[in-house]
Amino acid sequence: MTGKEWVALLKNWQVAMLVILLVLSVVFIYPHGEDGKFTTNLQYGLDLSDGTWLQMEFQAVVAGFETDRPVVDFLSDLQKDLDAEIYRIDDQKIEIRKYFTRDELESAFAESGGRLTTYEQGVSRETAEQVKVILEEKLNALGTRDAKVNPLIGLSGVSTYVRVELAGVGLAQAQEIVGKQGRFEIRIQTAGNETEHVLYGDAINTVGVPTQEPPGSNRWGVSFTLTEQGAVQFRDAAILYGATTDPARHYLNMILDGNVVYSAPLSPDLAAKLRVEPIRELVASTGAGQEGLDAAKNLEIHLRAGALPVEVKVAGSGYVPAALSDYFKTMAIVAFVVATIAVGIVVFLRYREPSIVLPMIGVNLSEIVILLGVASLIQQQLDLAAIAGLIAVLGTGIDQLVIITDEVLHEGKVPSPNIYQKRLTRAIGIIMISAVTVIIAMLPLALMSLSTLRGFAIITILGVVIGVLVTRPAYGKIIMAILSK
Template sequence: MTRERLVELLLIALIGVAAIWLALPSTTTLTITNPLTGEVIFSRDVSYRRGLDLAGGLHVVLEADVPEGTEVSSDRMEAAREIIERRINALGTTEPIIQVAGNNRIVVDIPGVQNPDEVIATFGQTGLLEFIDAGTDTLVPGQEVVTDYPEPPADVPEGTKVYHTILTGADLETASVGFHPETNEPVVSFKFKDGEPTQKLREFTRNNVGRVMAIVLDKRVISAPVIRDEIPNGSGIIEGNFTLESARALEIQLRYGALPVPLKIVQVRTVGATLGEDSVQRSVLAGLIGVISVAIFMLLYYRLPGLLANLALIIYGAVSLSLFKLLPVTLTLAGIAGFILSIGMAVDANILIFERMKEELRSGKSLGAAARIGFRRAWPSIRDSNFSTLITCAILFWFGATFGASIVKGFAVTLAIGVIVSFFSAIFVTRIFLETVMGLGRVTREWWYGV
């Protein structure tokens, strides 16, 4: 056995052991530490993420908060739905189901929610940020104010002060969470767009040093700093006694824009898995029976190559499941079906190779030559069929993303990952195993190779 082949086998073994360990349900945290200092360099939760049908989650109904009799256009509701989806995805939640219901409602289903209050606070608010001219007034965080944006309100009680809005969140270019250099408390850094917004902020701060420019979110004061100097470049920070979570929520609201229509929460409830535990167990059992049946067929029909293909199939499954954890992928029943389907396609690649080998052996080729020619001639068929599947997965993913069919997206993602890993399994792992066994020269009878 050559040194290069030994290195390849060692690499496969390391990948296989690491993937099997990571794929185990009991492996929930991946931590890398510095061996010299013991300091944690990297730590991440790698638990399997289950979808709403497998794990349950949060069900929220939002309704347009507009005067009675006011109609809300379908375009505005759809825009609100898209903004809510972006906000939720920014929290790290995958495959939420968000749909417009009727003329004025949006239904949100989020799988596996750990902190419902934090999630609702992030997507439920309108997210309208205003920088207002408060003059010399003393405003405190949490105080509700009336502003002239988008238009001066007509039904304000007599004596209520209406503040002028200088700039809004629509003028922002970026927003990010940071820490105050002196107090080390969480703050939200912002940068206005170049051009008119930055120029407007520069002129206002230059002409109003010593006055208050309050920062207001959804007509509620976040902070009311006194202008101490001109802001020339459109950058600044928002302070408001934030926790890290609340600062992150504000950042998401600012980054992904204000909702085009105010919404109020009319229903919140925690829902159980739409599929019972018994249904999930039966589905997993059916998948295991299918995989075992295929493995037995490969062993009986292709003999030694079939045994090697089964070993490669174990590595294939472990690598795929590990990727589901690392990316991560939210597993729904449809996603599991996509993974099982990809197992069949991985086996199909091996069948194409082995059948080519058998043809070459029947024509009188040696074992080594038959293996080389079999892999070479089967490659175009494997490549074209898998690329065709990947194109279909891309179309399904686009369809799911465009029309809010997250179940279709989950199926497409797991199938695509499985197909990509099958390239590695069939063309690299199975080939290395087979060439290694042939190179030992101890199993030379053609019967062992299915002929």
Template sequence: MLKYWRIWLVIIMVFGSVLAIGLKAYPYGRNGVEIVYVSDQSPAKSVLEQGMFISKVNGLTIKNKEQWGSLVRNLTGEVKLTANGKEYIFHVNKTLGIEVMDIERTNLEFGLDIRGGTRIILKPKEENVTKEDISQVIATLQTRANLYGLKEMNFFPIKGIDGKYYIQIEAAGLKSDVIDNLLSRQGNFLARVSKPVELSNGKGEFVLGESKYPVSVIENATSIKLGNLTLKENQSFVLEGINFKYVNKTQNKLLFLADVYTGKDIELVYTDPQHSGVRREGKGYLFYFTVLVSEKGAENFAKVTSGIPSKLDIYTGEKYLDSKIYLYLDNQLVSDLRIASSLGGRVYKTPQIQGGRQTEEDAVEEKLRLQSIMRSGALPITLEKVSVDVISPRLGNRFLSSSLYAGLLAGIAVIVVVFIRYRKLKISIPMIFISFSEVVIILGIAAAHDSLIWGIVLILNFILISAAWWKKHETDIYAWIGAILIPLLGLMSWTIDLPAIGGIIAAIGTGIDDQIIIADETVEKRKEKVLLTLKQKIKRAFFIIFGSAATTIAA
């Protein structure tokens, strides 16, 4: 058995690839449809989500998308849906507002052209938006999508009949929360520091770096006097180039908010494990990452935090300023953090952004979303979602069938060319089997959710080659590399789109080129050793060249 260990190595990887492609789990049964999008007008909004599987409508089992369409087309009143094994009841007035697609029967992930996806139209809120503004927005959105790890996304500027510019996004497998929280967010970042001022007999001192400004409360009024400024509650003002807001007055304290960092101050967003991560905290998960801010922003922080008293936390024993730093994104509070007393009055260039979520997956997604927005920068204009709908595949199942037939014809053509040359099945069949194996292994590597399978294949490969080496069979470094590298590549996955299918079909022809060279040399060596004339050598060389070309053209 170990004498033919190379053949067993190929068989193990082909068998593992077949399992990686076809061994698919159906946690909620094989029947049903997958939710692609839930519209804002749907009664199932915020209840059902993209990626959930609907198996029944009013107790009737759904087999495919066509049956779903016929069942829900005119539904009104009370509707019962079984999604992910759980029953939900909705009251439908006009439309259910749920777009679906057929459940994938393999672990292969197909692209937009084959499987279809989602079309989103975004509209600028501002007036007089130019085509250059739209181009800048698209460039920023593409950067966000790449940083977030989104695949199969196309951005198009379009002009409506009203003469206004819109942005059309086409994507495969795009979640609604990604649209709302990543793509349509403007991404304006702002960090504010609270600055308290202690009062004594209605008077105090506002410290800003090395400057000090007298503060007093105006009698019988809600206003205060700060230097030469008269301020009312919630009034904004600028002092030494820093934007402030007078918030309110308590019995013996005034509270101000200062803008210390903006999105323009963000120079770098750290993503490495030393400065970014997720950890368990209490009953949830805490995410964090560090940003590098500009010198000007750090100086503003130093000025604002100067003169703020510190206090002792009796639970941790640490000292903190009587202040907090509040982090906002598009005027929404992301997190509020205490400031260590040692940072008061210091130039601080590496603040840490934190937040919490209930699950580890949600914490990772939120961290990645914030990092993507902050790294890509703010959009020059504000966007709003106009419409979201499902687009049908441009190619679809008919194209897949055509590609399968094309691959079959290519394989038959290659078999014919090879058989005409050698006229021996024991040479032709192994060559065709190896070419077929290449295609299967490529698809197996592309498949998703197959880490366990490829892990087992890696272990079996290692055991097989080690046993062959131990029994002193001839082994080589290339066998080791292939046996280890292919299963490791199988741990990844990639989308099968039109170029990928074309490449796989071409591989049927190009993959056999080296086999023709090896087979021809092997056959000739087995013949009686005679001195070949120059004409015979040229004849052999011409077959190798034209045989390889013929198989490539046939494929």
């Protein structure tokens, strides 16, 4: 083809769109060197990037009920009997934010004048989304490079598990931050080892950064400010339980997830001030040295993001070291290259004509580049399942290009432009029907909370859409221009 013919081909809007999207995709992927290593803007899942995954089980129950009593009275008595927070989902379904067995709930419901009708361990969709937001805030505070929080919600709308994936984070640190509820509580010692509740972390308004307390020492702490209501509540409790008049016998305890992070009497200065007015500024000391600093950082994250509405229990966990993730990445690249070469050989054996094979392989690879550009733009993580999706797109793409080529080369001849266009339209129609069936088949995997399969489904759907809308029509114009010569 001459230069003028190439220019005329590029003026075709379908071919021009392919070229423009290809250039934009390279920009989005942004291959470049960093710290002496080749890198891109592509985001990798844990299979291809060192990090940790945790699957946590909600310690709560979604229960259906029936009662002849006024519902408000029934739920009030049930809450007192269970000593647990109850969230009403709808007219006959509640979320009990504490775990109980079915037998325990049946007994409690009967004592409160009701009957248990359905039982599922987990939380409602609304609570699962609330947990997701809180965990994302904690992970943002942790400064992780790539983090993904995915509540696994069943068809009934109940979420039993939430899966968290953290790139570049060790297993111990991940369990410390997201594997716990993060409930902060202040209690005051009354008599002996007995303590009374004063307030929870939701009474905290602002949180400071870890600092040395006192300044210049090796002891660390986190300052925080109480709300006005929380400050009044704290002052009233301190006076009521004698912490302001006899601090040595009434320690102030600060507790995180059942573990005491601070226990000491009020200072004489603070006790004197509390007798006069509420005090909003407090400090939680976490200890000395690196251990105290790490504890202060964790406490800061939990105080800023708040506690999860329900307790969670780590049901499964895993860690992918950097060496293994690099090996997976290398093997994924090798698998893709081998698949491309194998496809090229099969196509060459089919047509034995480089003028057909090279455009076919080139358009197919450009489709993969555009797909990676879209994945980079929407920040879709690439894991081994997504790589399998890329290879599947490569195979189905060649299959559809073969359909176009065979359709337009009927009896081995290039038809007139009018007949060519009719045959191309017919081939695209066949491909579109095939694409719709693939999308319908993949949609359940893409929409359901099956985190290990979503990447495969999303990449496959994106590849099919890009192929039908961009690369197949462009290939039809390109192959026509080449074969007509």
